[in-house]
Amino acid sequence: MKLSSRYNRVNLVISLLVLLLTGIIYYFLIHLILNAKLDKDLEVEEEEIIRYAAIYKKLPLPGNYLDQQVSFKELHPADTGIREFKNTVYKNEPEHVVEPGRGLVTSLDLNGKTYEVTIIKSRLESEGLVRMILLITLAVTGLLLFTLFVINRFILSQLWKPFYAVLDQMKSFNLVKSHQLQFKKGEVDEFDELFDSANLMALRVQQDYKELKNFTDSAAHEMMTPLAIIRSKLDTLLQTGEFNDKQYGLLDDVYRAINRTSRLNQSLLLLTKIENKQLPESKIYPMHDLLQEKARQFEELFEKKNLRLDLDINPTSLVMSRYLADIFFNNLLSNAVRHNYQGGRVWVKSSGDFILIGNTGRSEELDEKHFQRFYKAADSEGTGLGLAICLEISVQYGYKFTYEMIDGNHTFKLFNPASL
Template structure:
């Protein structure tokens, strides 16, 4: 829920409650005051009738009252109490039934007790109340609407710098050296936010730069001696006549050097992936890449008599081409290396996942298979291939799964989590 929405909701809810309560109080109070006034008028009439009776010793004619209706009734015995009440009476002027207010009182005339009912129309006061109520309601609606509009427009405008900062942060890339721009605003909080965000971005960029230069330096410093060893070996090989024994020693050194440089490159690659230092992000036709990779591995497959079957659907995924190549390479060489002679490899690619299953000796690595340097005893690999594969999957939000199923090793890369 957006802040403005939340705020609006609270605001309008309280406004409505407060307005309803004031409306009710308003109605009750006005009603009370008007009834009070009517009652006072009725009491004045009663007083006039009493005075008339005391002075003239007869009852005044009902017709002489214009605004009120008066009726008399002789009482015998029971004397009712003086009371005010709401009635509905027939108004001869308007020729219709109208709500009225009556006062029932008693007049003593020559030892006779006469009940007098004075009735006055309530229509005017009712109308007044209705108008007042309508005006109040109208004002309420207008007030609520204007509140809503003000909130919408003013709040939106007020929050605009915030959203521009937010967008800047969303599109922030550590490799690009731009600052996070925001709309100029006079609001201190937003200015401070922008300042802090930029300070943070600067620190992040600084760390990134240091990390990058460290990786570069480490790589350089270690690769150079390795390159020297390698080139010296190549040179040594060109000199004349070695015995077979020396030859096999040289081969061992070559092997170790090659392994060392691959190991080092793999570790650097892992560090780079972990720190998201591989920027090249593009659309990749995975089917084509897999087909190319199959061709590349053809000799290796033939050597072990492996049968490769493919079921591929053309799909496009977004990742680095370089990493996609490494991912496929690792999965392919894994499937080849841990296979048995005359075995098979099956590759299936659809919209959701890439599955590579291969025959092979049963291993019981299960949980540790994606750990660094975890490998089966007879493996010739570095034990980093699957760790790198997993890291690449993590980077792009893919999920990689391994299970062993009726003598088959099955690796599945799900493209969505």
Template sequence: MKLAARYNRVTIVVTLSVLIIGAIVYFFAINRIASALLDDHLSEEVAEVTEYVHLHSQFPTPTDMDDDRTSFERLKGKPIPTRFFDTVYVAPKLKTEHEGRGVEGTLTFNGSHYRFVIIISKESTQSLLQTIATITIVLMLGLFIVLFIVNRYLLSDLWRPFYVVLDHLKAFNVSDQNTFTPVKSKVDEFNELDKAVELMTKRVSGEYHNLKLFTENASHEMLTPLSVITSKLDTLIQDERLVSEQYEQIQDIYSAANKLSRLNETLLLLVKIENDLVPEAELVNFNYFVNEKYRQFQDMFSERELTADTEISNKQLKASTYLLDILLNNLYSNAIRHNIKGGHIQIKLNKDELVFCNTGAANPLNGDAIFNRFEKSKNSDGTGLGLTLVKNICNLYGWRLSYEFNNGLHCFIISF
């Protein structure tokens, strides 16, 4: 849920809750005030009846009208206290029930106690309460509509700079030379956020370009002496005057130099992949690449006396052919290098996944660590970066790479 929507929901819920609670309290307060006014009116009626009895030494004529009823009744027992009450009575003309407010009490006349009952209609008061309730509901609806419009349009415009900054962050590419475009706002917090993001992007871009320059220079400077070393070693190896021990030592140096060269190239490639500095992706027939690599590795299969089963289905995907070549090279090399002599390899490709399974060590590998950099077995002569490269290529294109150990086979699964 977006922040603006969350804010709107909270504002509307809180406002409506306050309005509803306020309306309920307001209704009961008005109702209490109206009852108090009716009681005052009834008290005046009682005072008038009492005064009339004292002046005329008789009770006034009982009334039975639609809006007013008065009755007197002689008491045989003790006098009753004065009390106010709500009641329902039948109007004589309309023959309908009406709600009323009444008072009853005791009058003493000629030594006798008389019970009096005065009832007046609550119709006018109820009409007033209904009018007040209607006005309150209309005001609540009006306020709700105003709040909705303000939150929906005015406040959304207020949050616009924030979303502009957020879009800039989403579109930010550390390798892009375009500068961050400042956003002008009348809100100080948004201006501070904009300045902080601008400084951050400049700092990140500067550090990235420095690191990129250092990596490229270091890689170039390392390749030059490595090329000289391998070239001189090639010359030495061809020298017929070398004895067997010297030849073996030079061969070890030559292998180490080649390994260092591969390590340098692999690390540089990892940096390019992690920073999305790879060739553009294109739609390719992946099954063609898998079959072609299988053909290229046939000699290595024969050399290690390996058997292979393949189930290759048609599969199209969008990726860099350069990275696909590296990915398949590492998967095939890994399945061969870590296999046993006379072992077996299974290769399956369908629309959902690519699976490489091979025989090898009797125990499963550490699935959480095998994709880490420089993670390799003790007997491995590789760089320990092959599966890391495969993992990073899969991450680049949103594929999932996993490891399983089933029936003595080590399986690497790429789910598209």
């Protein structure tokens, strides 16, 4: 959820709750005020009745007087007089309807007797006024919420435009192109600070990238040169004379160590370039042609280990560098041969949705640590970087790369994103 949408939702919810709570409080306050006014009118009527009884020594006639009812009832001598205000009903005799009313029940002593005096006034006009006020309040609340929604939706979205401009440029930022982020200063200080910080960060990242690239290129050259010299000197040494079996064994160990160091150096440099997106140019490449080519290249290795190769290759194209695709499938097929047993089987299948490479081999199922750098079996002659490179290539291109053990066989799949 976007920040503006989140803010709008929270703002509207809080505003609605506050306005509803305020409306409820306002409604009851109006009720209290109107009831207090009616109570004042009832007290005035009570004073008039008391004054009339004091002057004329008798009670006024009961009856209806302008939305008002007055009634008297003689109390038993044992009864005590009371005085209270209460909500009750008012019987509108002319219109034969019952309306809400407000009443005052009090007592009056006259000629040695105690009378209960009941005065009731209609609350119909007050209730109508309260309802009208409530409707006006709801209308104002709705108008205010609508106004807030419009302001948050359109005006605030304009205020947030600079932020989204920064976000879009950061998404499209490319280290290889080495271009600066272009921002326009605005009227909001916080956005200006964000622009400056983003630009400074981009410059630092580009500088670090250049330094790392230079280091990678220098390391590739500086490491390969001594290895090439050592290999050349060994070749020269072998041509200088005869050696016994022990000496040949020692020289063979040196050759193996040099070759392994060379492969390790190349693999580490490749991983560094992939992680830093120093990838060769990518295009839509027909992977079925590459798989057929790889099958021919590995034919001698399959025959040497008496492995059966089953091919089910259909037209499949992926967006990938030809160089990295070659490394990807070369690593998987090398593992399929290296970790297979004599007389085993390797199968390759491709379709529009995925590419599958499977092989027989050890019954041990691979887990996450086998895809980590430098992890390998104790008797393995590899560098321990093959699967790590395959995983890194798939991640960089956004492809799904999976492993399963099915019926004791190892199966690797590379999925076409269009099929997911």
